[in-house]
Amino acid sequence: MPRTLLDKIWDQHLVAQRADGRDIIYIDRHVLHELHAPHAFEQLQKQERPVRRPDLTFSMQDHTVATRPGRDDTTNPSGAAFLKAMREGSRRNGIRVFDIDDPEQGISHVVAPELGMVLPGATHAVPDSHASTVGGLGALAFGCGTTELAHILATQVMALKRPRRMRIRLEGRLGTHVSAKDVALRIIAELGVAGARGHVVEYAGAAVRAMPIEQRMTLCNLNIEMGGRSGFVAPDDAAFSWIAGRPFAPQGTLWEAALVHWRTLATDDGAAFDREHVIDCTDLEPQITWGTDPSQVLGISGRVPDPAAVDPSRRAAAESALSYMGLQPGMVLAGLKVDRVFIGSCTNSRLPDLQVAAEVVRGRHVADGVVAMVVPGSTSVKRAAEAVGLDRVFRDAGFFWGESGCSMCAGGNGDRGEPGERCVSTTNRNFENRQGPKVRTHLVSPATAAATAIVGRIADVRQVMSGYA
């Protein structure tokens, strides 16, 4: 019987069925961060349980680290306890830590793939909802909570119910200055914030195949914003060559053997999905959120909806979102004054994201009154960007150029906006108060964020780049 790639990976990693009927799924790579791992380390210590496979586990310091140049543990005082507990718990258990001063420190979802820890057809777990970012390389990744994290440390498996299968086909060709971020926001707008609940999503179609790996990661990163259990793109030659030569990836004969297996990782023709969805991306324009959840999305030329005209079940949410965001029905967002622009996070902080933004910024200056920040997703990305002079481009334009970390995505490191500020951000959640109390967040692509910083108002990057703004 034809099978989906999800089922192939699942069945291969199925160790046993537990007494309660759950599937025991082996986790090939487990990547931790300091916000949640310390509690799990403590739990295991109390129970006197060892970590089963410290050699398959990696610790990242990302959520609470300061971004200010010259940072240390004390730069963000409330992060210090997390960093210390992470360091100690990891060392006690023999887990390698990518510490705050490590030349390869960064956001777990950025570092793990760039160091070659993420492999096609492998399973991956992170105690973070954006775990499926690494699905861009064809890995099956699960986000989890703290207790489950302790469970994986002790057992190297997760006890899961087999998810349902969804395929989203992205057809057509993306226009100039339109990227995976815009596509993902459109998908969430169409399916809703719970649209993929209980499902693992396979992203397929010509538009996905044409995406470079970093954009596939952006696409898979946002899968959780429609409630998806996981999301991935079946790996292809683009993925294989992206991984080749990375420090933790197989080499030599091992690489050759892996490649033979990886080439089999595809959904069979005729395999059944529980749900399928098709989007033609050809005429897609840059997208932006207007509301307070990631499904409240508009094309950049679109108008803010009238709550009276939306589905009655969504009306109250739309009214509340408009009030929080300080918007009126029928408004066009382009032209609205902004206070802050943030480029970074596990969604959009890889080198190509920064390159796209730098192309928009080059030779221009951030508008007066706008605080603009770029925070690379890893120290390696930062170094690579500096090697080609992107830091100069951003700094000369008036951007803050930070040290790597999660930064303003959730503000867990103290990087936050001021009450009432309008912030255009390349992150993944526009929830109320997320980037600081009363901060009004609009989610966009790196290109749109860069254009907005320059204009000082929400901007259509296509117009900025053609000289019409």
Next chain:
Amino acid sequence: MQPFTTHTGIAVPLIADDINTDQIAPVQAMRALKPDYKTLLFMRARARDDGSENPDFVLNKPQFRAPGILVTGQNFGAGSSREAAVWGMLANNIRVIVARSFADIYRENCLQNGLLPVVLAAQDADAFEQRVIAVNGSAPFTVDLEKQSISGPGGGDISFDIPLADRMRLLEGLDDIGLTLKHADEIGAWEKRIAAAQPWLQRARDNRV
């Protein structure tokens, strides 16, 4: 884990969809490794802009100050995987959440902590919501996991479905790691098998050192 058999408490109507974990357990500018989970729960909604208590928020109303059951809408617990969003419930003695649906990770975090996530059939959900609103905290409801039913003022017992596996784990308060480690031999065998068939999966070494 504390077993769950029955729980009796005041049912609090927080009728909205898509309540996310940023709302349930907000990230604070100055955070502690172990915050006070009791006050963390819905911290922003509980306070007005000037920091004073928001009397309009349901959990601040006198009749709901000692909650036991939360009643809410679709996709409860969306967003981040932070388990503090469950620990905050337990710290407030909320051991049952009756929602129209749950976000996947949040539901799992509930099960890991002995918090019963209940989803009622649509008609029952409407009826239960009406009863909870009508009784307005004046009398408690009892949720019985053994019988899979909710009883309380305003009508007859309402039964609910829950996957057998989840019910068993909650009822017995099973240690999840212990349950899995019964399969330690099979995990070891899987590792051996895959180390032969796909050796790159069992090896995550830095080739530079």
